[in-house]
Amino acid sequence: MNFTHLTAEMINTYSASEGAKTLEFLKQQSKHAMRENEALLMKILSDNKDTEIGRKYDFASIHSIEEYQKRLPITTYDDYVDYVLRDVQNNEQNLMTAYPIRIYCETSGSLGNPKIIPMSENTIQIHQKYNSGICDAVKDAALNPSWKKGRVMILTESKMTEMKKGKEYGSLSAIFMQQAKEVLPLISSTPVEAIFPSGDTDTRYLQARFGLAASDLVQISSSFISFAAEILRYIENHWCMIVEDIEKGTINSEIRMPDDVRERLMTKIIPMPERAAELRAIFEEGFDKPFATRVWKHLQLVSGVGTGAFEIYEKKIKERYVDERVQFYFSGLNSTEGLFSVPITMNDKTSAIIPHSMFYEFLPVDAHDDFSQIVTLDKVEVGRDYEIVMTNLNGLYRYRMRDCIRIMDKYNELPMIQFRYRLDQVADIIDDHTEEIAFTKTALDTASQLGLDLVDYSVYPDRDAALPRYIYFLELAGIPEGITRENIRAALHNNLEKYSPDIQTYREKGIGAPTELHILQPETYMLYQDLMVLKGRNPAQIKPVHIITNEFHYRFFSKLIEEKWEH
Secondary structure, three states: OOOOOOOHHHHHHHHHHHHHHHHHHHHHHHHHHHHHHHHHHHHHHHHOOOOHHHHHOOHHHOOOHHHHHHHOOOEOHHHOHHHHHHHHHHOOOOOOOOOOEEEEEEOOOOOOOOOEEEEEHHHHHHHHHHHHHHHHHHHHHHOOHHHHOOEEEEOOOOOEEEOHHHOEEEOHHHHHHHHOOOOHHHHEOOOHHHHOOOOOOOHHHHHHHHHHHOOOEEEEEEEEHHHHHHHHHHHHHHHHHHHHHHHHOOOOOOOOOOHHHHHHHHOOOOOOHHHHHHHHHHHHOOOOOOOHHHHOOOOOEEEEEOOHHHHHHHHHHHHHHOOOOOEEEEOOOEEOOEEOEEOOOOOOOOEEEOOOOOEEEEEEHHHOOOHHHOEOOOOOOOOOEEEEEEEOOOOOOOEEEEEEEEEEEEEOOEEEEEEEEEOOOEEOOOOOOEEHHHHHHHHHHHHHHHOOEEEEEEEEEEOOOOOOEEEEEEEEEEOOOOOOHHHHHHHHHHHHHHHOOHHHHHHHHOOOOOOEEEEEOOOHHHHHHHHHHHOOOOHHHOOOOOEOOOHHHHHHHHOOEOHHHOO
């Protein structure tokens, strides 16, 4: 197809129009969501009755949800590893699913050990139809129409690796970016060399440099809101270098990238002294007021995952970088295993379950693995927390996601959910079961009370100390004069006791110690992400380390402590 006649406005108008149709379809589904979801389960069982798993559990004889629940056990990833390996290594077909597999995706699993999840064409189509389309429909309803004409700073990096038998391994975002590759130069300020990086390319510089040069920027789009906060912080710290490059039409010689990438990028660059002068004047005013909405006068939207522990980055962006003109589109529950939900309004952290994406079961978190308490989507209770157990279009059956969601409301029959935390992201120093969200609120409250410019945090449950305790690692971009390390440590401890009362009980009984604190060197968390990329992790799958669960992470952060604060 010839894309030369297209404009950003034409592309965005078409996408918003198609998305509006999908949004209306979802609203119609909401009126009989349980019926739709049950019909999907019966179709999955029928379509997959001749797979190895289908024959094992005799899918052909299952005709109700009750029979399905009695016949099939609750599963985890370990139940599928052998099937995945047989498929990938031996090219065996029809094991988990009869649906054609398009790609093998990595999850954001533990360090160095991401899971490989097969993704079918059916799942990809669901993502395209509901996720991208509805997002544009919601934007079109909420934003100034000029959003269609401007460009977006895309902070997603897409890498694909060829596996055995010609199979591809990568992230879901890589598929979408590949499919949109021809039109990306029309809608994105980020060059394709940063979206599809090769070699050791400093993509953060490229995102910032080309983004600052684009005066027509209207959106910042990221997988996770943390990426948006990071690029804005990078600009704040390195604007002098970037603006000089924009002025001269250069790429700083210290920026890492292969020679052929640098040569291609230089063909896209011209000196922009007027834009550079405008940017320099803004940055020289300082950062006491938000700079993003002064740098990009048409900026309207920041999008990405912003629920659960990611709220820390949303707060940072709102406090430091943008003003009230900028709206937020918070992605729904969206993972390698499938698309669970989408927001149907702007600035809303709740999202609507998609009944045609997968079959849902819900295990109350307080049921403590009593699977007899599992309910279907028509039986969930507003205000209650559940773990999702799902059956998807990739060959996972009654699969535990380990995500805690809360039922916030209902839209007709559709549950409106909000992600709370990962069930395996809970820490103990004795038996307190402190959730990640408690650690996040503790860090945010402490920063607010003391006027700290909090970049990020990690917490280590030190169970080997004489008296068990939590150790906070904080990266701070600014500490007010007169505030000491002890002030910060004491505030952290008091706030943590508020959100996790067991901590106070342990201290009063003399079996637990007060919270400890280490202050990290500048740009520690940027360095962590760079290190993970060098180790082969897909940037789109790198999540913040808020709870330290392995020795590598503990050693990494311990070696980057700012020594001047230790005395």
